[in-house]
Amino acid sequence: MNVPPRPPLPHGPYLLCDDSLRPELSLVEKAERLLAGGARVLQLRMKHTPPREALAAARAVVARCRQAGALCLLNDRVDLALLADAHGVHVGDEDLPPEAARELLGPGRLVGVTARGTQGALAALAAGADYVGVGPLFGTTTKQVQAPVLGLEAFKRVVAQSPLPVVGIGGVGLANIARVAATGAHGAAVVSDALLAQDIAERVRLLAEAFDRGARGASLETG
Ligand SMILES: Cc1ncc(COP(=O)(O)OP(=O)(O)O)c(N)n1
Numbered sequence: 001m002n003v004p005p006r007p008p009l010p011h012g013p014y015l016l017c018d019d020s021l022r023p024e025l026s027l028v029e030k031a032e033r034l035l036a037g038g039a040r041v042l043q044l045r046m047k048h049t050p051p052r053e054a055l056a057a058a059r060a061v062v063a064r065c066r067q068a069g070a071l072c073l074l075n076d077r078v079d080l081a082l083l084a085d086a087h088g089v090h091v092g093d094e095d096l097p098p099e100a101a102r103e104l105l106g107p108g109r110l111v112g113v114t115a116r117g118t119q120g121a122l123a124a125l126a127a128g129a130d131y132v133g134v135g136p137l138f139g140t141t142t143k144q145v146q147a148p149v150l151g152l153e154a155f156k157r158v159v160a161q162s163p164l165p166v167v168g169i170g171g172v173g174l175a176n177i178a179r180v181a182a183t184g185a186h187g188a189a190v191v192s193d194a195l196l197a198q199d200i201a202e203r204v205r206l207l208a209e210a211f212d213r214g215a216r217g218a219s220l221e222t223g
């Protein structure tokens with residue numbers, strides 16, 4: 001039987017559509033604004049949404065992403081990813097192990113895994129992951145992370161040594177996303193810098209421009 005290949009993870013800003021910020025906006029409204037700014041990959045992160053509401057939001061957000069030609073990944077929730085026909089999931093240490101996520105999702109969807117460094121990235125590859133989310137890259141108040149802040153130099157070493165595409169996360173915003181891209185990172189995950197902006201769509205456009213600028217600088221450097 002032919003299995004459709006899983007979609008490649010787009011380069012650039014990786015936007016989180018999170019239920020803990022901007023409660024005056026629904027998750028669908030947040031997703032629409034992120035997508036209006038050109039988001040190509042969106043992770044739906046629902047830590048405070050009751051299950052039935054979460055399923056409805058997942059279905060609606062996946063539909064908006066598909067209409068826009070963007071990928072939609074579910075944070076933590078393999079069950080919701082399957083029910084909503086999302087493009088994949090992102091799992092960390094407190095979630096289902098990546099092997100189990102892959103077993104449930106099969107080969108046609110993406111599995112992203114949180115890693116703190118190169119060893120974690122090697123383990124993620126062995127577990128069947130497609131990319132790693134590495135952080136916290138900078139200080140952040142969006143999540144209390146039980147791991148030290150990496151900083152750009154250590155992050156750059158992980159990017160160089162990781163066998164999987166690396167998405168940096170934690171404190172990434174317009175002020176530093178070009179420098180994250182210049183490390184050679186595949187992507188940069190952004191939560192508060194985009195969602196707290198007055199004009200979310202415009203912020204996403206600016207983040208993408210800045211990422212491209214940083215990535216071009218990196219490719220000029222490496223020839
Ligand atoms: C792209 C990306 N990288 C890392 C994380 C963090 O995942 P996790 O460690 O499971 O923490 P929560 O987001 O579930 O609180 C992520 N979500 N996305």
Ligand SMILES: Cc1ncsc1CCOP(=O)(O)O
Pocket residue numbers: 135136139140141142143145169170171172189190191192193
């Ligand atoms: C989910 C997560 N994992 C590591 S840092 C973080 C939150 C990042 O949020 P922000 O982009 O607002 O710093």
Ligand SMILES: [Mg+2]
Pocket residue numbers: 075076090091092093094095
């Ligand atoms: Mg998680």
